[in-house]
Amino acid sequence: MALRRCAGIHRRLRLGFSDSIDFSSASGRISTAGSRSPCAARRWPWGIGARGLFVDAADQVSLSALSGSEEGIMVLELNRAEAKNAIGVDMLGKFQSALDRLQDDDAARVVILRSVVPGVFCAGADLKERKKMSVFEAQKFVTSLRSTFSSLEVLSLPTIAAVEGVALGGGLELALSCDLRICGAEATFGLPETGLAIIPGAGGTQRLPRLIGRSRAKELIFTGRRIGADEAKSYGLVEYLTAAGDAYRKALELAKIIxxxxxxxxxxxxxxxxxxSEVDAASGMEIEEACYGQVLKSKDRLEGLAAFAEKRSPVYRGD
Incomplete structure (x- = not known):
């Protein structure tokens, strides 16, 4: 899915693989047109069962679908213990493939991103691998990293990062790309790139100030200082702070509600x-109107009204 910045008189906002909305500030008219994802026809490299577990060959990234009362919740897990979940070329490709799979899954409702490596969410990019790259190769990798995190950010599903342990550099940028963040009491966050004579290159200089304010973001990036869970919560970097080890439990609780x-x-x-939030208020109202128009003609809206009148729980199907 690609969501383009709404600027100018005529703008197209793509909503997913099947719908898009055209905005025209001059006429106020809205039209929808079909669109198909270029990744829809890909063959997935994983063994994929019916709503089962999807795992890459090296087990660095896994995607599982929960069932029962947790149906619709997808869990995306990082598992590269030997490198503290540092993201290399292969792991990045697997992660992007998981995002493509999620976008194509009509039964998915919400995604939880977590690590299964104790004490580490993600240590950032794989610097040992980076050291062997030429300038061109390093630039290409960072561009791919930024693109993949942007794919996560614009995923049509709500995303929740459950952070335990260290989230540094690209690890923090990964969490920033999610809609919501929950952390355990022993979590640590930071963007240490300036200490390596580089800058955050996967969205950190853009997403962090939008979330916690420019001055605080500058202080953290200029100094490379690490902050703990309490400070992250006070800054608004995370929405929920839990006891150590309970971030996933809280994420699951929130995901079930969503x-x-x-x-x-x-x-x-x-x-x-x-x-x-990326445009002026008047343009934002146009976007809201267009989005409201999409739900207004949905079957789910009628189901919600019927369930309310009949005093029962609604059964939504996403159409």
């Missing part, structure tokens, strides 16, 4: 908030 809401409504709310 998965019970109208799927199309959640998708449109994310589009309206994310795209609307």
């Amino acid at each position: 998965s019970n809401q109208g799927p199309l409504a959640i998708k449109m709310a994310k589009v309206a908030i994310d795209r609307g």
Whole structure:
């Protein structure tokens, strides 16, 4: 999915693989047109069962679908213990493939991103691998890293990062690309790149100040200082702070609540908030109106009204 910045008189906002909205500030008209993802026809390198577990060959990235009362919740796990989940070329490719798979999964409702390596969420990019790269190769990798994190950010599903342990450099940038962040009491965050004579290159200089403010972001980036869970919570870097080891449990609790809401409504709310916050208020209102128009004609909206009248729980299907 590609969501383009809404600027200018005529703008197209793509909502997913099947719908897009055209905005025209001159006429106020909205039209939808079909669009197909270029990745929809890919053959996945993983063994994929019906709503089962999807794992890459090296087990660095896994994607699983929960069931029962947790149906619709997808768990994306990082597992490269020997490198503290440092992201290399191969791991990055597997992660992007997982995002493509998520975007194509109609049954998915919400995604939890976590590490299964004790004490580490993600230590950032693999610097040992980076050291062997030429300048061209390093630039190409950082561009790919930035692109993949942007793919995570604009995923049509809500995403929750459950952070335990260290989230440094690209690890923090990965968490910043999610919609919500939850951390355990022993989590540590930081962007230490300036100490290596570089800058955060996977969105850190853009997402962090938008989240916690420019001055605080500058202080953290200029100094490379690490902050603990309490400070991260006070800065607004994370939405919830839990006891150590409980971040995933809280993420699961939140994901269950989200998965019970109208799927199309959640998708449109994310589009309206994310795209609307990038433009002026008047243009943002146009985006909200267009997104509301999408839910207004949905079957789920009628189901919600019927369930309310009949005093029962709604059964939403995302259409």
